[in-house]
Amino acid sequence: MHGRWCERGSGKWWHGKFRGGGYRITMPRQIILQVLDESKKHLSAEEIYLKVHQIYPAIGLTTVYRTLELLVKMGLVFKFDFGDGRARYELSKDDKDSNHHHHLICTGCGRVIDYDDFIDEEIELIKKTERELSKKHGFKIRNHIIQFYGLCKECNVLED
């Protein structure tokens, strides 16, 4: 259960981040976050717009883009690119690495497979690498992308 998007008073986990940044809590922003929260998949701006539009038709595509940009800047949302010309967005609740995953992309048909059955090793290594890079280059690392590219079973057959 995710709770109603319109709960009074209490406010959502992200309300503080908004207020702290001087950003207002508006209907479009609430709905866009709701949509992102309810769909675990990486949606394109247009897909988000369509879902948002079903809940609250008055919201325009421009606002969706603007809000996503803001959310990315705030670190609440992560923006991916799978090479098909449109960006994908995903809520980046880094609470205990839940729902975190990497991607396996078929360059033949564009299919994207999420995988999250990392070996613990992988997570350990990422953390270690982050620490090293952070130290060496003075970066404050916030996120990472790991994507493997190749041909899926079907596309493999068609190949040469």
Next chain:
Amino acid sequence: MHGRWCERGSGKWWHGKFRGGGYRITMPRQIILQVLDESKKHLSAEEIYLKVHQIYPAIGLTTVYRTLELLVKMGLVFKFDFGDGRARYELSKDDKDSNHHHHLICTGCGRVIDYDDFIDEEIELIKKTERELSKKHGFKIRNHIIQFYGLCKECNVLED
């Protein structure tokens, strides 16, 4: 030394791949590959076009795009996206993992740092992961992207 792009007879390492695929070896393609070969950095289509244009002004931007697309399809070139709205291209000579590297990207100013001083573990783990994914999902993995996102030293200071 890279040799002249126009060597006779002998032909370049990629001639076979072209002939085998039924693709013709043309001047634009030779020059584009030359430019990619001489510049180790990830260039955008426009940047490639400008360099190509200096060598052989008759080549148009369209051809650059088309050729890059072909090279990517053939697996000779790899296409990256750093989130600034334009794709980057890099020769993917997978000869002994030379020149292979990962990226560290500043979401503040867009700066991109390559790093290739992997921990041995890192390479091992990637290979292992590739094997596992390959087996589990039936993919024939050809390449991967690993990118860390964060704020560089300068942008870090400006932040909140």
Next chain:
DNA sequence: TATATTATTGAAAATGATTATCAATAAGGA
């Protein structure tokens, strides 16, 4: 080597995702 076939090319137009503009609206503080 000359010729036929057809992949490739370049210029210009089209596309499609994303961004800027600007007047109207609504959040949140006073």
Next chain:
DNA sequence: TCCTTATTGATAATCATTTTCAATAATATA
């Protein structure tokens, strides 16, 4: 409730990448 100003939505503008199509040039063939 009123005021200030962030936010919004419709439209137009951008800008990277694709498509179109007639002209050209790389190979195969004679």
